[in-house]
Amino acid sequence: MSAEPTIFERSSPGRMGISWPQPDVPEHPPVEYLGQDNIRSELPLPELTEVDVIRHFTRLSAVNYGVDTGFYPLGSCTMKYSPKINEEIARFPGLSRLHPYQDERISQGILRLLHDMQVFLAEIGGMDAVTLQPAAGAQGEFTALMIFKRHHERVGEGHRRIVIVPDSSHGTNPATAARCGYEIRKAPSGPDGLVDISALAAELSRDVAAVMLTNPNTLGLFETRIVEIAQMVHDAGALLYCDGANMNAVLGIHRPGDAGFDAMHFNLHKTFSAPHGGGGPGSGPVAVKSFLEPYLPVPTVAFEGGRYFLNYNRPESIGRVHSFYGNISVIVKAYAYILNLGPEGLKSASENAILNANYLLKRIAAAYDVPYGERCMHEFVASATRQKAHGVKALDIAKRLMDYGFHPPTIYFPLIVPEALMIEPTETESAETLDAFADAMLAIAKEAQSDPEVVRSAPHVTPVSRLDEAAAARKLELRWDSTGD
Amino acid sequence: MQYIPNTDADRRRMLNSIGVGDVSELFEQVPQPLVLDRLLEVPGPLSEMELGQFMGDLSRQSADLGTYAGFLGAGIYDHYIPSTVHAILGRSEFYTSYTPYQPEISQGNLQAIFEFQTLVCQLTGMEVANASMYDGATALAEAALMASSITGRGEWVVSNCVHPAYRETMRTYAWASGNKLVDAGRSGIITNLAELCSHITGETACVAIQHPNFFGALESLREVEALAHKAGAIFIVCFDPISLGLLKPPGEFNADICVAEGQPLGIPTGFGGPLLGLFACKKRYVRQMPGRLVGATADSAGRRGYTLTLQTREQHIRRERATSNICTNEALNALAAAVYLCTLGKHGLRQVADSCLQKAHYAVKAVSDLPGYEFPFDVPFFKEFVVKSRTPVAELNERLLERKIVGGLDLGKFYSDLAGHMLLCVTERRTRAEIRALVEVLAE
């Protein structure tokens, strides 16, 4: 398939993609209302028919791979199947065609949904109070760290300026901490892949505001000494945060709040099946223990006197992190998902996610190093170290997997594993799919020995082959230009 | 169970292959006291059909803008969404994909975002645009952070005529990052230039203004630009994307950064989310710009392709020194905006903007004929306006609701000196009959 030209190259003067009604009110020249200096002379947007637009974007979709296309084992992203009923539900007019400032009396349905969702997430996380406002996981982390910061200020511990983050953490953790003005210290992982407790103890001081952990961690391992860690952190006067990206491992099995975490975020677009959208919208609600509840962003959704309402009476709140109440349609999909599965279904999702990951680990270990043992939770990290000896790196293996029809796993993360391949199958994949993927991985391992060049120059059958990323960063062509090309 | 393909037989086979007897053995590493000994207290399960019925009932407990005529704006607008938008957004190759870190099988996504970036540049007259932020409020906060990073200064001056929720968000981000928000400069419903100027110092990182502002009124961008640049501060303009069908864009006013709420571009009102933060700036600042960027390049065979670029600025590489912590953004909404702008195009967007302009001014004329209503602020406006009412705004809205009309915003809730003033919005969706119905209720 030849490359699809940009939409701008299809533009032709005079075209428009929609019919427009005749004006039904008297018309005046805009300059009369706006003044000459405010009127623009040129509007350089394309001119296209509806057919042009539909064909163009339809063809683009054909060169895009989604979960609905095939297996998508990106570690820590939980690319599970998004139920189509939830897409329909999210478009119901009474859940979508609403204005955030409309009278609360005519918004009781959506307010009830949001209120219930706050309750569900608190229950699932083992926490006491929830904000649905953050628009993504990273924003959830930011919100939680600001809540911690406010709490420390309130109890006279505002001097605490350090946040400890494991060396296996997601990049958003230190980026978020830096955003809140904190200094980052790394907690090294031990040889077992878990937080090195004595190293952590050495870092804990009266200057530490928080420790951010993911549990299970990015290696797919549960922090077995989490209760001890929580105790240590609290004894040092710091707070403990859970990056909830890996909740798909523990739904109905374990709750971070029960282990001693003070706050956590959820990724509704991961654990709760809302689709990823190609990079959003997501939703990153934050759940906290009751002593932090006063600091939650304003407003929260409350219920009193038989009606649901937005509670703005929150004097201790950290303020706002979003224009309104959160990414509502994503929350609606997650809510529907919870109702659909129910308590047994949620637990079963995690159990099967764990089963699938362990089965895949067993099969992949036949040809790849799996540095942290033969058991994992919902994801595991393999290493292409053996293959590197033949000059084939994790990147090459990822590219070659595309030739086999699979989206590659996450590569080069976490940073503590060389040539890392982070694999999370999720529960919505069948054993046949897992076997097909494992077969492909094993075949590529063989190719790495017998024909490394075919792996190193992959992909071969995709719409484009490897792209020159250095040129992209050097030349910096970030928009189409009529003078360019 | 639904969405879990494995049968009991599959599970037994897999457990055998692993060498364990039961799934619970696979999470033995979770200490027993931490394993939940009961089921979660959440409702369900509901079959698909039951779920549809339940959610339908819930949906019917709210009144939507399909059944009520909405004259409420204030940052979220009931603009018409062309059928092309849902047709394309419904393609699951787009909506079930992840961030395009593997470009070879994500060219659809990447090219769409490249085109979106281009469209934002065309709309705003700016040199470079990113792949989206969460919403207009956080886009503005991130612009201020970027201004601090560029200038090394810590004060953010923002006009009091900027949307209250945006200023509140900026305040939260300022506190978190150790910067200072200076929120000032309003007279009535436009920015008071002298007062704004009095707050601009050698510590000012940015001067931010919204045009049209929260009240729908046009501001004096030329004057504010001069003030900002004279002080060596970054000039930030927050705009309305539909208004740019008619209005001179921020790029022509020498804006350094411009941001907006992109919801009017093909995204439902959604009870306020998900939204779309538009973000564009001058090319020289591209390395300090937060968010994702798609760039054009070629593959090994010389074919044109697209890829995420300058990723070294982002959290997954730069970590604590990243320009922002943003990871997931609003990519699908950016796609909606791209489809919207392509469908309407040069002619269509102008028509939408003109429709809003004409209908809003028609409504003002009709209301100005009524006793009990005044327009105390004689300023040019686009699609929203402020009317002062003798009857309390809450009472007006009560009456309007009975007639299945959603009235305007009670400004007294946000600005104490504007009690008794209503912010009304008229988009292209409002028919003459609906406007007359509004006027009739106000006349009572």
Next chain:
Amino acid sequence: MQSKELKFTTTHEWIKAQGNLGTVGITDHAQSELGDIVYLELPQVGTAVHAGEVFGNIESVKTVSDLIAPTSGEIVEVNEELPETPEMVNEDPYGAGWMVIIKLEDPADLESLMTEEEYQEFIREH
């Protein structure tokens, strides 16, 4: 340029002294680890630099790294062509890929840096 006349830092910069001036760049090992260089931020002429402190940064497709001054002094010349052709750092790290020239505060400070043999040993061990 003979790398034997150069001195090396533990942060993979090299410096070649000529009288009271020192030319600075990054080593072949560094450019290889970084990958394709796409961008550089170099200081202005006249900037004071201090041994062990950041004087600029260098960006490849996959990472951004600080450039650490091998010694103290003042920047008297900057390779203006380099930001336009960053690939020079990959292609000729000791020649056309030179970055800045420092007027040395004290040429004797270079004694404490590694020789080429010591640097090769260093990278073998790490």
